[in-house]
Amino acid sequence: MIRVIIAGATGWVGRALVAAVHEAPDLALVAAVARSAAGRDAGEVAGIGPIGVEIVPDVDAALAVQADVLVDYTKPGAVKEHALKAIAAGCHVVVGTSGLGAEDYAEIDDAAEERGIGVIAAGNFSITATLMKRFALEAAKYVPDVEIIDYAAAQKPDVPSGTARELAETLSFERQHPTSRPIDDLTGIRETRGGAIGLSTPVQVHSVRMPGYRLSCEVLFGLDDERLALRHDAGSSAAPYVGGTLLAVRKVAEKPGLRRGLDSIMD
Incomplete structure (x- = not known):
């Protein structure tokens, strides 16, 4: 039996995870x-009735209970601290919260390796979003020019989304050198070309935040006289993220250190 802590238990995904973990025979x-x-009671908040698990105000209180995996769906400003505390307590971590960058993940990876703790972090635990990432990485082998457009609701606090950020960071290691004019060579307002993300060959990412959008990510590839667009759109339910998160919970202890993306465990 895998003992699970859910941080962000009253959130959109958190409530669905409470119900799913409670129903799973191995969790x-x-x-x-x-x-x-x-x-x-966490079950009452999730809409499934009392389950005998009282919600606590912070991760410190939760980690006082013996647990195997902390699942974090909280806020960008809190998730790194939560992950490091869990690692220090000997608890594996599944990160579903967006907003962390490569340097943050490097620090988490170092801490996890040192303690022999597993961490799985994904900008999106949806199967179809993971397939978009896989197809984009394949396309990047053949098409040098790629940019990402990230769409979300007006009140989403972090830019870009975790999906877009993770994708750009991964693509930066796979893509070829672009043929588009370097940003430093442009005149006018350079910020309109988006933000450059990635440690190797950065990818330009453009974030749209407006009413009427939920969560979408579009990857654009261009060659002379042709282009390819790959797009993932999220619906109104948290269900697509639950299955991938539970898969991560079940596999996170298999390997110490950080693994990025649901695709790192799907095969």
Whole structure:
């Protein structure tokens, strides 16, 4: 039995995960974290009725309970601290929260390697979003010019989305040198060309934040007289993220250190 903590238990994905973990025969929800609902039963908040797990206000209180995996769906400003605390406590980590960059993940990876703890982080635990990433990496072998457009609701606090950021960072190691004019050679307002993300050959990412959008990510490839577009659109339900997250919970202990993306465990 894998003992699970869910941080962000009252969020969009968190509520669905509470129900899914409670129903899974090989998983046990031992703690749930949500400051706004501290003291309430996690099952009642998730809409499945009482399950005997009281929500605690912070990760420190949750880690006082014996657990195997911390699942974090909280906020960009908190997730790194949560992950490092869990690693220090000997608890494996699954990160579903977006907003961390390559340097943050490098620090988490170092801590996890040192303690022999597994961490799986994905900008998107959806199967179809993972397939978009896989197809984009294949296309990047043949098409040098690629850019990403990231769409989300007006109030989403982090830019770009975790999906777009993870994709750009991965593509930067796979893509060829672009043929488009370097940003430094442009005149006018250079910021309109988006943000460069990636440690090797960076990818330009453009974030749209407007009402009427939920979560979408579009990867554009261009060659002379032709182009390719790959796009993932999320629906209104958290269900697509639950299956991938539970897969990560079941596999995170298999290997110490950080693994990025659901595709790192799908095969």
